[in-house]
Amino acid sequence: xxxxxxxxxxxxxxxxxxxxxxxxxxxxxxxxxxxxxxxxxxxxxxxxxxxxxxxxxxxxxxxxxxxxxxxxxxxxxxxxxxxxxxxxxxxxxxxxxxxxxxxxxxxxxxxxxxxxxxxxxxxxxxxxxxxxxxxxxxxxxxxxxxxxxxxxxxxxxxxxxxxxxxxxxxxxxxxxxxxxxxxxxxxxxxxxxxxxxxxxxxxxxxxxxxxxxxxxxxxxxxxxxxxxxxxxxxxxxxxxxxxxxxxxxxxxxxxxxxxxxxxxxxxxxxxxxxxxxxxxxxxxxxxxxxxxxxxxxxxxxxxxxxxxxxxxxxxxxxxxxxxxxxxxxxxxxxxxxxxxxxxxxxxxxxxxxxxxxxxxxxxxxxxxxxxxxxxxxxxxxxxxxxxxxxxxxxxxxxxxxxxxxxxxxxxxxxxxxxxxxxxxxxxxxxxxxxxxxxxxxxxxxxxxxxxxxxxxxxxxxxxxxxxxxxxxxxxxxxxxxxxxxxxxxxxxxxxxxxxxxxxxxxxxxxxxxxxxxxxxxxxxxxxxxxxxxxxxxxxxxxxxxxxxxxxxxxxxxxxxxxxxxxxxxxxxxxxxxxxxxxxxxxxxxxxxxxxxxxxxxxxxxxxxxxxxxxxxxxxxxxxxxxxxxxxxxxxxxxxxxxxxxxxxxxxxxxxxxxxxxxxxxxxxxxxxxxxxxxxxxxxxxxxxxxxxxxxxxxxxxxxxxxxxxxxxxxxxxx
Numbered sequence: 001x002x003x004x005x006x007x008x009x010x011x012x013x014x015x016x017x018x019x020x021x022x023x024x025x026x027x028x029x030x031x032x033x034x035x036x037x038x039x040x041x042x043x044x045x046x047x048x049x050x051x052x053x054x055x056x057x058x059x060x061x062x063x064x065x066x067x068x069x070x071x072x073x074x075x076x077x078x079x080x081x082x083x084x085x086x087x088x089x090x091x092x093x094x095x096x097x098x099x100x101x102x103x104x105x106x107x108x109x110x111x112x113x114x115x116x117x118x119x120x121x122x123x124x125x126x127x128x129x130x131x132x133x134x135x136x137x138x139x140x141x142x143x144x145x146x147x148x149x150x151x152x153x154x155x156x157x158x159x160x161x162x163x164x165x166x167x168x169x170x171x172x173x174x175x176x177x178x179x180x181x182x183x184x185x186x187x188x189x190x191x192x193x194x195x196x197x198x199x200x201x202x203x204x205x206x207x208x209x210x211x212x213x214x215x216x217x218x219x220x221x222x223x224x225x226x227x228x229x230x231x232x233x234x235x236x237x238x239x240x241x242x243x244x245x246x247x248x249x250x251x252x253x254x255x256x257x258x259x260x261x262x263x264x265x266x267x268x269x270x271x272x273x274x275x276x277x278x279x280x281x282x283x284x285x286x287x288x289x290x291x292x293x294x295x296x297x298x299x300x301x302x303x304x305x306x307x308x309x310x311x312x313x314x315x316x317x318x319x320x321x322x323x324x325x326x327x328x329x330x331x332x333x334x335x336x337x338x339x340x341x342x343x344x345x346x347x348x349x350x351x352x353x354x355x356x357x358x359x360x361x362x363x364x365x366x367x368x369x370x371x372x373x374x375x376x377x378x379x380x381x382x383x384x385x386x387x388x389x390x391x392x393x394x395x396x397x398x399x400x401x402x403x404x405x406x407x408x409x410x411x412x413x414x415x416x417x418x419x420x421x422x423x424x425x426x427x428x429x430x431x432x433x434x435x436x437x438x439x440x441x442x443x444x445x446x447x448x449x450x451x452x453x454x455x456x457x458x459x460x461x462x463x464x465x466x467x468x469x470x471x472x473x474x475x476x477x478x479x480x481x482x483x484x485x486x487x488x489x490x491x492x493x494x495x496x497x498x499x500x501x502x503x504x505x506x507x508x509x510x511x512x513x514x515x516x517x518x519x520x521x522x523x524x525x526x527x528x529x530x531x532x533x534x535x536x537x538x539x540x541x542x543x544x545x546x547x548x549x550x551x552x553x554x555x556x557x558x559x560x561x562x563x564x565x566x567x568x569x570x571x572x573x574x575x576x577x578x579x580x581x582x583x584x585x586x587x588x589x590x591x592x593x594x595x596x597x598x599x600x601x602x603x604x605x606x607x608x609x610x611x612x613x614x615x616x617x618x619x620x621x622x623x624x625x626x627x628x629x630x631x632x633x634x635x636x637x638x639x640x641x642x643x644x645x646x647x648x649x650x651x652x653x654x655x656x657x658x659x660x661x662x663x664x665x666x667x668x669x670x671x672x673x674x675x676x677x678x679x680x681x682x683x684x685x686x687x688x689x690x691x692x693x694x695x696x697x698x699x700x701x702x703x704x705x706x707x708x709x710x711x712x713x714x715x716x717x718x
Contacts, residue, residue, distance in 0.1 A: 189236035189258030196227055196255070197274035203261045203296060204281040205232035205239055207534065208318065208354050211563045212279050213243070213250050219565070228254040229270050231261065233283055261296045264303070272303040278315045278347075290324035293317050297349055298337045304346045311718055312338070312348040316568055322407040323450050325353045330662050330677065332615040345612055348718050350570070354562040355404045359412035362530070362556060364627040366566045371554060372528055374490055377634045379419040379429075388641050390421035393486050395431040398478065400469040400504060401494035402437035405532055405557060407447070409492055410435060414460060414660050416628050418652040420635055420645035422459045424684055431460045436474060440466035456659040456682055459652050469493070475509050482511040482527055492530040494557075502543070505531035505553050513549050523551060532557035570611070571710040573622040574717050577614065578607035579702055580622075585610070593705050608717050617661060617674065624657045629703060639700065648685040650696040655682045 185191045200216055202209060213228055228250075232239055236256040244251035259266030261282065272278065280296050282289040297317050304313055315338075319325040328351050338347045361368045374395050381391050397413050399406050410433060417431040437443060444464050448454075454462060467474060481489045491508065495501040512529065515522045529552055531543075536558045543553055575592075582592040595603040611619070628650075638646050658679055659665075665682035672680055681692060688696075 187237050187240075189232075189256045192257070192269045193255065194271060196229065196271055198223075198225075198276050199227045199229055199271070199274070201270050201272060201275045201278040202228060202230045202281065203267070203270070203278065203300075204283045204293070205230065205234050206281045206284055206318075207559050208563050209281055210243060210246050210250070211560050212281075213254065214247065214560065215563055215565060216277075217247075217250060217253065222253070226253070229257065229275075230254055231257045231259050231266060231270060233258065233260050262292055262299075264299055267296070267299055267303055270303075272300055272313075273305050275313060278313060280315065280317045282318060282320075285320070290319045290321055290328075293319070294328070294333075294337075297347070301336075301338055301340075301347045306340060306344070306346075311716070312345045314350060314716070314718070315347045316350045316352060319351055319353050320355070320404060322353075322355070322404060322411070323446075325351065325356065326450060326662070329616050329620045332617070348612075350568055351616065352563075352568060353408065355408035356412065357562050357564070357567045358405070358557050359408045360567060360627065361561065361564070362409070363412055363416050363630070365572075365629045366564065367630055368561065371556070373630060373634070374413065374417055374431075374488070375419055375631070375634075376488055376526070378488055379421040380635055380638065388637055390429075390642075390645070391486075392429060393421070393488055394429045395419070396481055396487050396489050397431070397433045398469075398481075398489070398491040399433070399435045399494060400437070400492065401496070401501075401532075402435050402440060402443050402447070402464075403494060403496060406435065406437070406492075406494040409494065410462075411451075411660055412627070414454065414457060414656050415624050415653065416631060417460055418628065418649050418656065419631070420638055420642070420649050422649070422652065424458075424648060424686065427458070432463070433460060434463045434465065436465045436467055436469050438466060438468055440464055451660060451662070453659045453662065453664055456665050457652075457656045458684065460656065469504055470507075479509040479511050482509065482524060483515075487526075489527045490530065491527070492532075492556075494532050498533050498535070501532045505529050506550060513552065525552065527552055529553045530556050534559050536560065569710075569716070570619075570623065571713055571717055572626045572706050573619065574607050574611045575706050575709055576625055576702075577618070577622045578603070578610055579698075579706075581607075581610040583698075593702070593709070596709060604713070604717050611718065615674075617677075620661070621657060625654075625699065626706075628653050629707070632700060632703060643697075643700075646700055647693060647696045650699050651685045651688065651693075654696070658682055 182191065200213075202212060209230070216222070216228070230239070236258050240251060240254075240256055243254055257266070257269055259269065261267070261280070278300055280293045280300070282293045286292075294317060297315050300313075300315055319328060333349060335343075338349055339345050360366050362371050363374055367373070374397060375393075378393050379391055380388055383389060395417055397409075397417070399409055413431070413433055417433075419429070419431070421429045422431075423429060444466075465474070469475075478489075478491070481487050489512070491505075491512065493501045493505045495504065508529065512524060512527045514524055529550075531553060533555045534557060536555060543550060543555060546553065579592040582590040582595070592603065592607070595606075614622075631649075632646065635646060659682060661677070663677045663679045663682060666678055666680055667683065669680050671678055681688065685693075685696075
């Protein structure tokens with residue numbers, strides 16, 4: 001009816017009048033059903049359907065309407081086929097008005113019955129007792145009473161042809177078209193499957209998409225019915241082919257939808273209320289990608305609804321730009337991004353960065369096999385009398401390429417390059433980090449504005465150089481470092497171009513690969529060269545198997561390992577925070593690990609509640625504490641002979657982590673604010689009071705308990 005009033009409003013009276021005429025005609029037809037023969041009711045009904053259909057198509061542009069039906073709406077295709085059937089069948093009723101609808105319908109769909117009846121009606125009985133083949137008898141032979149004229153046969157033929165066209169041709173064509181349309185819509189990512197549940201949702205397609213799918217697939221928890229729902233605005237067929245090229249099983253498990261992550265109606269198709277886990281990756285490198293990903297997380301929370309779940313839905317949000325990732329660590333995410341109005345947490349947001357993940361895989365607690373820590377365990381020496389002494393060695397890290405990966409490696413090094421041989425009184429044995437990039441003049445001002453307090457880190461010295469790693473001065477410096485016995489050198493080539501990275505890594509000064517001592521070639525094991533390659537194939541595979549000159553050149557940054565369950569696992573961080581919460585929180589002086597022994601389930605539930613109450617700043621502080629566990633395990637013997645050296649190392653680590661996060665040092669114990677990121681304890685270790693030193697001591701004392709408890713928990717605490 002709204003269409004009719006719209007026609008009147010637009011002064012299109014002719015269309016309105018025609019519509020009213022059609023409605024009146026339909027009303028007359030319906031009213032006349034009580035005064036016409038039975039079979040005519042169906043004839044009039046079919047005529048009304050035909051008139052209404054023609055009028056609808058005339059008003060809606062018939063060709064366009066038909067094209068849209070056949071291109072997009074399989075259900076409407078069936079309706080259109082039924083309309084054609086009704087019209088054809090009503091025409092067949094007109095041919096046999098006296099036979100009734102049952103007779104016409106039977107013959108309409110069953111040609112065999114029709115032909116048998118027709119033959120029965122025209123067969124002349126040849127009774128030999130009556131028939132005598134002579135002229136007299138022939139003259140008096142009359143036509144049988146059931147003899148039919150040629151016009152009757154024509155009616156049967158017409159009915160047969162209609163049935164053949166409608167029930168054979170039209171039905172098959174409709175089914176074929178229906179199947180073809182469904183297949184085409186599937187390829188374009190238009191079909192929606194509302195019955196999929198307990199699935200994994202991936203929003204956006206980028207380099208880390210396939211590694212995420214492969215990582216989940218390799219967990220061994222996949223049921224035959226488990227699926228991945230992937231929403232992307234890129235060409236679904238192209239994405240599907242690329243996934244299949246990586247692993248056929250992944251493509252068979254992945255359903256690709258076409259849509260935008262910032263459109264709620266598209267997100268609704270993902271059945272988020274029934275999902276098991278969500279990954280928000282964003283599309284490629286589009287502008288504002290990180291902000292869009294965070295806003296998408298809010299929409300996911302809304303779509304999650306108040307479904308009865310024991311635990312909140314894990315929503316992993318990717319941030320690619322170091323600036324965005326650092327910003328999210330400093331802010332307190334509003335509660336409406338993960339809670340409903342009643343205060344119930346519906347989702348658990350877990351920010352992550354592909355580049356930081358790889359830095360952690362190189363030097364953190366989740367270090368991959370085949371890579372060595374930056375110090376190689378050489379900062380402490382065992383004497384023959386089994387006593388331990390610190391060495392005069394120091395770390396020198398060279399980073400070529402100040403892009404996202406280069407920044408991630410620098411920040412990770414600032415968190416983990418703290419060692420017990422650092423002399424706080426004199427500043428000896430500092431870690432040195434040199435970053436070279438020809439565009440350093442453009443990149444450095446922004447970097448320093450984003451990380452303004454790195455100069456507060458007293459045991460690490462950073463140098464920025466606007467040049468190429470191939471420059472003669474840089475090559476000369478690298479050569480000297482490689483020949484210095486007190487330097488443990490690591491060179492990381494982080495160029496975006498894989499071929500350029502590989503070329504630079506294999507053309508460094510010869511001393512980085514080997515030394516010639518007393519006429520003998522000695523491989524330089526003190527140097528490690530890391531070369532970034534997104535895809536481990538071709539030359540990268542050959543390099544990985546190299547045992548000669550380039551044996552100390554290692555490939556990193558590949559897409560297949562940038563996402564790992566361990567990197568998103570917060571169990572250790574939650575346990576660390578719980579211990580601190582029970583010791584210094586609202587209920588102080590309680591031993592969290594003792595509570596775990598008494599009632600593990602209740603203790604972990606309390607730990608989860610305490611974790612949820614934290615902002616991202618403090619969550620990341622607990623996460624980064626675990627990153628140096630690898631180093632502490634290496635120098636564990638010092639806890640017996642020189643424990644203060646490790647306690648000092650922990651304080652240096654904490655001060656560096658707070659400085660990277662953006663905390664400012666103010667030497668006033670009365671001024672402390674997490675909201676304004678001001679802390680008075682970013683000071684030398686010897687300036688701390690005993691209470692604060694005990695906190696650093698506790699980090700090492702509980703390390704083994706944290707690791708053991710986290711390994712005993714098979715599922716996520718949250």
